Amino acid sequence: MMHLTLVSHHLCPYVQRAAIVSHEKGIDFTRVDIDLSAKPDWFLAISPTGKTPLLRVRDGEGTEHILFESAVIAEFCDEIAPGRMLPDDPLARARHRAWVEFASGTLAEIAGFYAAPDAAGYGAKVEALRLRFARVDAAHAGPWFGGERFGLVDAAFAPVFRYLDAFEALLGMDLVCGLEMLGEWRMRLASRPSVQSAVSPEYPARLAEFLRRRGSHMSRLLGQAA
Ligand SMILES: N[C@@H](CCC(=O)N[C@@H](CS)C(=O)NCC(=O)O)C(=O)O
Known part of the structure; x- marks a missing residue:
């Protein structure tokens, strides 16, 4: 054991x-x-x-x-536990691993977004992120990323979408406007118990405080919005 x-x-x-x-x-x-x-x-x-x-x-x-x-x-x-969160077919499995990597790249873009020192850098990250969300929207099958089974790509994107919730709540900013399928996937993920329990109830307040203290362009926008 x-x-x-x-x-x-x-x-x-x-x-x-x-x-x-x-x-x-x-x-x-x-x-x-x-x-x-x-x-x-x-x-x-x-x-x-x-x-x-x-x-x-x-x-x-x-x-x-x-x-x-x-x-x-x-x-x-x-x-190490029964059931598989990656597809059985090698090609589909490789494709899912690539999208997990894409989710990691998206998290790196998000970090660059909230840390951007000025409006130009901030705007460039907004464009880069919108492009990424359009890509994953096109690749997503529904209801979960790969279809009927919740998988590792879903687990990788749930924290990405949690950031979007914060940006919407704090800045009124919608980075996925017009991407209907992705919007539905995001809501489905937000109501999944595994996703909800991955952070503590204090998470939104802690994240807001973290973003305010970055000394970044976003920090200044948050200061103005307060
Ligand atoms: N590629 C790593 C990235 C992990 C990562 O960047 N973790 C951050 C916190 S979210 C960290 O530990 N940063 C501390 C540091 O870089 O010193 C993974 O997927 O596990």
Whole structure:
């Protein structure tokens, strides 16, 4: 019997993927949140990248194994419990992995968006993000990304869409206007229990505070909106 500890940060979107997949697969884990601005020594000693999520896996013999990279952790959680969140067909599976990677790239664009120092950089990120959302809208089958089964691509995009909820609530900004299918997928994801439980009830307030303190163009817009 394995014991899993997910080393996390309360705002980290990559951690949410691992939490969503674990919940979907009925896998129990202990969650330990750390402060990424003052990383504990024990974390730095075991983490090759210094990033969350990190999964500590204690196997049946008591030996600890360290897994890092959210996409790898999500696939591991998928593989250790019955049912599959990736398609069986190799081509479809490869395609889904590519869209998980696309979700990671979208999270990186979002980080660039909320950290953009000026209006020009901010505007460029808005355009880049709109293009990405149009791409994923065209690739999405419905009701979930790959069709009838909730999968790893759904788990990867749920944290992306959670940011959109915050941008809408705080700035009245709609980055997916006109993309009807994507809008429905997003709402379906928001009401999924695994997605809801991947963050704490304090998440929206913490994220708003984080965005306000970036010293970025978005921080200034949030200051004006307050
Ligand atoms: N490619 C990594 C990205 C993880 C990542 O960027 N985590 C952020 C928090 S959301 C982090 O730990 N940042 C701390 C740092 O870079 O020092 C993954 O998918 O797990």
